Amino acid sequence: MPVSRIQARAPGKLFLSGEYAVLLGAPAVACAIGRHVDARFLSGDSAEDPEAARWRLAAGEILLRHGLDPAPAGRPLEIDSKALYSDGGIKLGFGSSAAVAVAVTGLLLASQDRGRRSPSIDRLRIADDLHRELQGPGGSGVDVAASLHGGVIAVEGDRVESLHWPEGLHCEVIFTGRDADTAHAIGRFREALQGGKGAHFSALCAAAEAARRVWDRSPDAIVAAVQEYAAAWRKLDRSAGLGVYSREHLRLESLARAADCVYKPSGSGGGDCGLAFSTDRGKLLALREAVREAGFPPLAVDLGVEGLRVRRQSDRA
Structure with a gap:
């Protein structure tokens, strides 16, 4: 299937508890939210936004480090993260950069016809590496995990556990x-x-x-x-x-x-x-x-x- 027909959508996140503490090895609880980043390949002569190009080129390097084909990162991208910003252009604290990393990772892996189902590809590690490459290494990775897994999750070290939203809360x-x-x-x-x-x-x-x-x-x-x-x-x-x-x-x-x-x-x-x-x-x-x-x-x-x-x-x- 032509890659121009592939689209990826990744949600933002909210910390419910555990901010800062997770950096010290304690658990954090977070959830994915109904505001999303959309990523797709551009077709024709459409101009690529410089920020999208920055993510795409970094993703190509990350794919190469993981022994994957970086060729999909040679095609220009469109990344739409407006839903994670206010009408005035202020970020809402929904983990927009993490959602971009997850959406771009999902898009590029799916274009290889292996990323969608292969258990041998660690999508979380690739997305987290991409996020750290462009946003710095200091974060916990909880926002990336929440965007990738969805739902409600607990993160402690490298362990990610799915939870549920309790009725009555x-x-x-x-x-x-x-x-x-x-x-x-x-x-x-x-x-x-x-x-x-x-x-x-x-x-x-x-x-x-x-x-x-x-x-x-x-x-x-x-x-x-x-x-x-x-x-x-x-x-x-x-x-x-x-x-x-x-x-x-x-x-x-x-x-x-x-x-x-x-x-x-x-x-x-x-x-x-x-x-x-x-x-x-x-x-x-x-x-x-x-x-x-x-x-x-x-x-x-x-x-x-x-x-x-x-x-x-x-x-x-």
Whole structure:
């Protein structure tokens, strides 16, 4: 089949718990969301965007390192990641670069007629290598794993485990109105780690482990564990000067508390978006109106969606 008929779609992600702690070997829980990156080969004389060319050329090098045919990376690409940005062009904190890496990897592997089904090709490793090549080596890889696998996952070291979204657990996604520099934030975290904040780092890891343990239990237990994780994260943020809990997050936390909901930032950078949890949908609906009135737009996104999907023209929708 002509490669021009192949398209790849990869979802963004949200951290539910375990930010930063996963860099220390503790588990993180994340989910794929219903905002996607689409990648396809350009046909004819269509001009390739320079950013798409950058991803394509890097992907060719990664394929070669893995002993795969880099030839598909010789064709120009179109990458559409608009769904992971606000109307004003601000990134929403949904792991756009990881989703691009997964979509490009899926597209190039599928064009070799081996990547879609062959168990011998480690798609996660290839996508993660591509992401690190262009975004730097400091991240955890959780965002890449969530985009590739989809659903809800737990990541601990190299292990990825599929979970489910429990019935009765409700979550609201809220945009702070500004983006975050994740690489810079992780750099501050590593500096703080070297500076010695042992008790706070240990508390964060313990809270991350607790949040993972209760995920298969009741929604009430999950909400309580997320609250404990947020508290440990805030203490570390304050003591180490990470800058995650911005004035926007603090305001949203206050609004959530007033609505009897639990709030936490999502992702390592600060800024971007936060999550509010409750087992009472009515409380979250009330919070939605409160944050909107305060100038923070709630984001309507599906959680726990399907991961990477590669379609050929003959595939059914």
